[in-house]
Amino acid sequence: MKSIHTSFVDAVKDIHDGATIMVGGFGLVGIPENLIKALLETGVKDLTIISNNCGVDDWGLGLLLQNKQVKKMISSYVGENKEFERQVLSGELEVELVPQGSLSEKIRAGGAGIPGFYTPAGVGTPIAEGKETKVFNGKEYLLEEGLVADFSLVRAAKGDKMGNLIYNKTAQNFNPMIATAGKVTIAEVEELYEIGELPPDQIHTPSVYVQRLIVGKQEKRIERLTVSE
Amino acid sequence: MKSIHTSFVDAVKDIHDGATIMVGGFGLVGIPENLIKALLETGVKDLTIISNNCGVDDWGLGLLLQNKQVKKMISSYVGENKEFERQVLSGELEVELVPQGSLSEKIRAGGAGIPGFYTPAGVGTPIAEGKETKVFNGKEYLLEEGLVADFSLVRAAKGDKMGNLIYNKTAQNFNPMIATAGKVTIAEVEELYEIGELPPDQIHTPSVYVQRLIVGKQEKRIERLTVSE
Amino acid sequence: MNNRERIARRAEKEVQDGFFVNLGIGMPTLVANYISDNKQVVLQSENGLLGIGPYPTKDSVDPDLINAGKETVTAIKGASYFSSAESFAMIRGGHIDLAILGAMEVAENGDLANWMIPGKMIKGMGGAMDLVHGAQRVVIIMDHVNRKGEPKILKKCSLPLTGKNVVNRIITDRAVIDVTEEGLKLVEVMEGFTVEDIQNSTEPELIIAEGLK
Amino acid sequence: MNNRERIARRAEKEVQDGFFVNLGIGMPTLVANYISDNKQVVLQSENGLLGIGPYPTKDSVDPDLINAGKETVTAIKGASYFSSAESFAMIRGGHIDLAILGAMEVAENGDLANWMIPGKMIKGMGGAMDLVHGAQRVVIIMDHVNRKGEPKILKKCSLPLTGKNVVNRIITDRAVIDVTEEGLKLVEVMEGFTVEDIQNSTEPELIIAEGLK
Numbered sequence: 001m002k003s004i005h006t007s008f009v010d011a012v013k014d015i016h017d018g019a020t021i022m023v024g025g026f027g028l029v030g031i032p033e034n035l036i037k038a039l040l041e042t043g044v045k046d047l048t049i050i051s052n053n054c055g056v057d058d059w060g061l062g063l064l065l066q067n068k069q070v071k072k073m074i075s076s077y078v079g080e081n082k083e084f085e086r087q088v089l090s091g092e093l094e095v096e097l098v099p100q101g102s103l104s105e106k107i108r109a110g111g112a113g114i115p116g117f118y119t120p121a122g123v124g125t126p127i128a129e130g131k132e133t134k135v136f137n138g139k140e141y142l143l144e145e146g147l148v149a150d151f152s153l154v155r156a157a158k159g160d161k162m163g164n165l166i167y168n169k170t171a172q173n174f175n176p177m178i179a180t181a182g183k184v185t186i187a188e189v190e191e192l193y194e195i196g197e198l199p200p201d202q203i204h205t206p207s208v209y210v211q212r213l214i215v216g217k218q219e220k221r222i223e224r225l226t227v228s229e
Numbered sequence: 230m231k232s233i234h235t236s237f238v239d240a241v242k243d244i245h246d247g248a249t250i251m252v253g254g255f256g257l258v259g260i261p262e263n264l265i266k267a268l269l270e271t272g273v274k275d276l277t278i279i280s281n282n283c284g285v286d287d288w289g290l291g292l293l294l295q296n297k298q299v300k301k302m303i304s305s306y307v308g309e310n311k312e313f314e315r316q317v318l319s320g321e322l323e324v325e326l327v328p329q330g331s332l333s334e335k336i337r338a339g340g341a342g343i344p345g346f347y348t349p350a351g352v353g354t355p356i357a358e359g360k361e362t363k364v365f366n367g368k369e370y371l372l373e374e375g376l377v378a379d380f381s382l383v384r385a386a387k388g389d390k391m392g393n394l395i396y397n398k399t400a401q402n403f404n405p406m407i408a409t410a411g412k413v414t415i416a417e418v419e420e421l422y423e424i425g426e427l428p429p430d431q432i433h434t435p436s437v438y439v440q441r442l443i444v445g446k447q448e449k450r451i452e453r454l455t456v457s458e
Numbered sequence: 459m460n461n462r463e464r465i466a467r468r469a470e471k472e473v474q475d476g477f478f479v480n481l482g483i484g485m486p487t488l489v490a491n492y493i494s495d496n497k498q499v500v501l502q503s504e505n506g507l508l509g510i511g512p513y514p515t516k517d518s519v520d521p522d523l524i525n526a527g528k529e530t531v532t533a534i535k536g537a538s539y540f541s542s543a544e545s546f547a548m549i550r551g552g553h554i555d556l557a558i559l560g561a562m563e564v565a566e567n568g569d570l571a572n573w574m575i576p577g578k579m580i581k582g583m584g585g586a587m588d589l590v591h592g593a594q595r596v597v598i599i600m601d602h603v604n605r606k607g608e609p610k611i612l613k614k615c616s617l618p619l620t621g622k623n624v625v626n627r628i629i630t631d632r633a634v635i636d637v638t639e640e641g642l643k644l645v646e647v648m649e650g651f652t653v654e655d656i657q658n659s660t661e662p663e664l665i666i667a668e669g670l671k
Numbered sequence: 672m673n674n675r676e677r678i679a680r681r682a683e684k685e686v687q688d689g690f691f692v693n694l695g696i697g698m699p700t701l702v703a704n705y706i707s708d709n710k711q712v713v714l715q716s717e718n719g720l721l722g723i724g725p726y727p728t729k730d731s732v733d734p735d736l737i738n739a740g741k742e743t744v745t746a747i748k749g750a751s752y753f754s755s756a757e758s759f760a761m762i763r764g765g766h767i768d769l770a771i772l773g774a775m776e777v778a779e780n781g782d783l784a785n786w787m788i789p790g791k792m793i794k795g796m797g798g799a800m801d802l803v804h805g806a807q808r809v810v811i812i813m814d815h816v817n818r819k820g821e822p823k824i825l826k827k828c829s830l831p832l833t834g835k836n837v838v839n840r841i842i843t844d845r846a847v848i849d850v851t852e853e854g855l856k857l858v859e860v861m862e863g864f865t866v867e868d869i870q871n872s873t874e875p876e877l878i879i880a881e882g883l884k
Contacts, residue, residue: 105756124835164538198536227727398533401541432751
């Protein structure tokens with residue numbers, strides 16, 4: 001029922017200059033590695049990217065930064081990336097920082113048709129500037145608006161040909177909400193299954209949210225290898 | 230780590246007169262059958278009950294209605310129950326009808342610390358009376374507030390001793406949100422597992438939301454048996 | 459072929475290959491029986507199921523598996539189960555291509571009344587108020603007139619609304635009528651009726667589509 | 672025992688049996704090393720894990736399993752994984768008993784600054800702004816003074832805030848101080864320091880708890 005691609009470039013080639021895209025992942029975990037690399041190949045420019053982080057200098061979304069394909073990042077934490085810092089300080093790159101809980105809820109809201117919701121996060125901080133506030137039960141809350149995107153890129157451990165997705169461990173992170181908030185959602189899956197092979201009670205992302213599927217082998221680079229003796 | 234009960238009456242005995250409780254289920258599917266019956270035994274009165282439906286005359290929440298233990302129902306659909314109709318018309322029972330999508334989101338919001346959100350459902354209808362509205366991108370939305378409860382009663386197919394829950398098929402329905410929105414959440418499970426026996430990627434309700442557990446055998450009455458030839 | 463069957467068969471044509479569809483309780487549920495095998499269609503049930511299958515055989519009834527009308531059903535291969543909040547996120551977020559719903563009254567501006575008759579017992583709106591705003595397209599199926607023979611398609615609804623300006627198309631036993639910015643447009647007339655019959659049983663003035671005599 | 676270890680060991684006493692706890696990145700993460708085996712404690716990681724376990728052995732590293740500090744971790748028995756939205760629903764909804772976080776500055780009214788130094792590159796607030804409002808109790812652990820020896824506990828924060836009026840308790844290498852409605856209350860003095868030492872290295876006037884000389 002869904003378009004199943006074999007070329008990553010084909011899967012992303014209609015992502016146009018100036019598009020707003022959302023990309024799943026937390027740090028380097030759960031990022032759609034090959035879809036990101038395909039954007040390097042298409043060379044699409046002036047992207048607005050909504051993603052919790054921006055990769056590292058030589059991996060993940062950091063690759064698109066290096067290649068100067070990004071106009072604006074909407075993220076909660078971008079501290080792992082020197083090129084990011086350089087571009088922001090030079091004015092080449094715009095950045096909008098959003099508290100992580102607000103960011104994840106804004107994306108969920110966008111996908112769920114909720115144009116705005118109230119949250120305590122950011123009240124009395126620079127984040128509140130220019131935002132409406134409202135008092136509920138004597139406490140002040142900020143109005144945060146839903147976020148949507150032209151394209152959403154997610155990664156899942158398992159997908160079926162109908163578009164149902166299952167994530168692995170903390171590689172789930174932002175992927176489920178991002179899958180709901182793109183006009184077109186493209187899922188890079190580690191393993192593709194026939195329809196009916198995934199248990200219906202265990203689906204994290206129901207098929208309705210996914211328009212394109214492609215199987216990708218992941219490097220899964222580790223940002224901070226920490227081991228016990 | 231959680232209190233694991235063997236007596237349903239013990240599990241609900243601190244639910245006090247005038248308490249607000251949420252009860253999972255859609256129709257008779259996924260209702261915590263034995264916890265409801267235990268409330269008949271404790272005889273608690275003047276309950277405000279938040280639940281999508283109100284059972285049928287002789288099963289589910291209908292039992293509490295028959296026994297005149299309910300002061301107010303907050304539901305989306307209550308059309309299966311003659312005693313309900315009688316009590317509303319006689320003024321004994323108060324009812325607040327909420328669109329089903331707003332109800333499920335209000336409960337999620339309550340559990341998620343979101344005091345209010347905007348939805349298109351109900352704009353221009355009697356539901357909008359007395360509610361704030363706001364225009365986003367030229368379209369009007371209603372402000373709906375989060376709902377919380379003193380106690381939440383849910384039913385799950387599987388639970389572990391830590392409080393993690395897994396639901397079966399459409400018996401999931403309102404249960405996951407309701408589990409998050411009670412100050413005390415009491416889960417009636419069909420099967421109780423040791424800690425570590427449930428797969429961490431498949432948990433529908435993480436343990437943090439559940440305070441009490443009890444194993445209950447379900448009748449699972451069928452409201453509308455419909456079969457193909 | 460009775461009226462309900464005629465309406466359901468016509469409504470089936472609204473369902474396109476690849477669509478995700480929500481069918482309301484009652485007559486809309488019947489539409490499922492007529493969906494062509496040539497179309498891949500996924501039916502959503504607002505109680506938390508994407509991929510409703512046929513009614514179960516007597517031996518395969520599962521009391522934990524029902525549709526929004528509380529009937530026992532099955533699930534197709536590739537189905538998924540989820541919470542009510544997720545289900546309405548799916549609906550409200552515009553991910554359902556088509557909702558086919560019943561109605562008591564429809565107004566010429568697309569207002570819909572289908573949940574409440576003042577003075578009668580209120581049963582509740584269920585998911586209807588969410589569906590009419592969320593689905594990409596809302597098609598109403600109903601009898602053209604009420605039991606007294608009076609129009610159900612009105613200049614203005616007399617009953618409390620389910621939603622304002624939400625209906626895209628009305629399919630009745632007599633006609634197919636689109637809600638357009640210019641007003642109601644008669645686009646099909648069922649066999650046995652004339653354009654005049656339709657106008658006479660419809661309160662607002664109809665725009666007659668080209669090609670309909 | 673160095674300062675970090677001393678602070679982490681003292682912070683461990685904040686963790687009660689049965690608590691669900693979120694430990695911030697950096698020094699707060701160290702607290703996990705000292706949690707008594709007599710306490711059943713579940714650690715939440717805002718990237719979608721309830722039940723953080725110890726760091727993995729070299730052979731059991733799973734690149735899909737990290738904590739919010741992006742370190743490879745393991746999961747305990749009874750853990751669960753979920754989305755970031757669910758994770759912050761848990762946090763914002765008040766389901767986490769305790770958050771232990773680091774700080775640059777804390778003010779006497781409980782204001783916290785721990786994410787941004789104007790003029791320096793902004794790295795982002797991550798989940799801190801959500802945690803300070805969501806957790807039932809917010810405990811700050813930090814050095815009592817900055818590298819120049821100046822107080823970090825101030826009448827008013829000079830840096831942009833993470834949250835207003837959100838801190839319950841401050842644990843430093845020198846003292847334990849509670850934020851109360853009457854002002855900052857000194858409740859413990861670490862070995863090697865006097866009440867006077869603490870007041871001298873703290874900008875606001877401290878209320879001295881009974882029993883502290």
